[in-house]
Amino acid sequence: MKIVPTEIPDVVVIEPKVFGDARGFFFESFNSAQFAAAVGRRVDFVQDNHSRSAKGVLRGLHYQIHRPQGKLVRVVRGAVFDVAVDLRRSSPTFGRWVGVELTEGNQRQLWIPEGFAHGFLVLSDTADFLYKTSEYYAPEYERCIAWNDPAIGIDWPLEGLPNLSAKDQQGLPLADADQFP
Template sequence: MKFIETFIPDVKIIEPQVFGDERGFFMETFRTELFNQHCGERIFVQENHSKSSHGILRGLHYQTENTQGKLVRVTSGEVFDVAVDMRKDSKTFGQWVGVLLSAENKRQLWVPEGFAHGFYVITAEAEFVYKCTDIYNPSVEVSLKWNDPTVNIQWPLVDDKPPLLSAKDESGLAFADAPTF
């Protein structure tokens, strides 16, 4: 596996080595020793799988307790995946990293604890799989407004149409009002 630095040093792109032939392909998607060497020691306690349709934006989510690091990847389709640094003492506080993840490029993104996370579905549908370092606790979940002008994420919206959001994400907090770490 190849671990690629991003603009925010703690957020990493992980590219597997893919072995393919006429029968299909094989790739290793996770190895504890390599992950811990490049991203810091973590124990994953939960894995989730979601399916979303074209134009859906999920996020930007984080938890103020049971803070989750997430190792994310797409098994079908393509998404634009985003991590926003919510750590007030960080040099990259309030900045974001966006990466295209797809079943085709097989990339993963490591989003450490202390980041808001979300993704936008570019293809007709996408399936998204992610490992978490802590359990999901909806009572302490925060939704950061997807289009907050302070953060200014450059979402690749198809035909400049607004994304489809859940009620929770529709009423997300402005960056200035959101809890930080």
């Protein structure tokens, strides 16, 4: 596995070693010991999630203010532009974002630690998106930052307006949202 740093040091891209030939491919998608070495600590994942979305769907920017979730995300079909936003007020990268294209072809994964908002935009006709979480989903603590907050300034690769859920249409600006210490 290869670890690729991003502009936010706690968010990393993980590129697995893929073995392929005319029959197909094989790669180890998760190894607890290697992951712990890559992120500098042991992370116990408690939940796996799978979503399928159509082109132009934007999900996020989601986080849990209590019982925060670290997420290890990847795409097994299609392509997405995946984004993490630092919501830790004590961090030198507070309010900054990083975006990475995740595809079935590049098989990259993105580690988004606790204290970040997360979202993605589907670039392909459909995308199957898988993610492991370090904490259980707790809807009473879920929050949403506005995908288009100018204070954050995410450069989404959009063609027109995104397709948003009713919940995501109600996302708050960073200045008005709950944040982490």
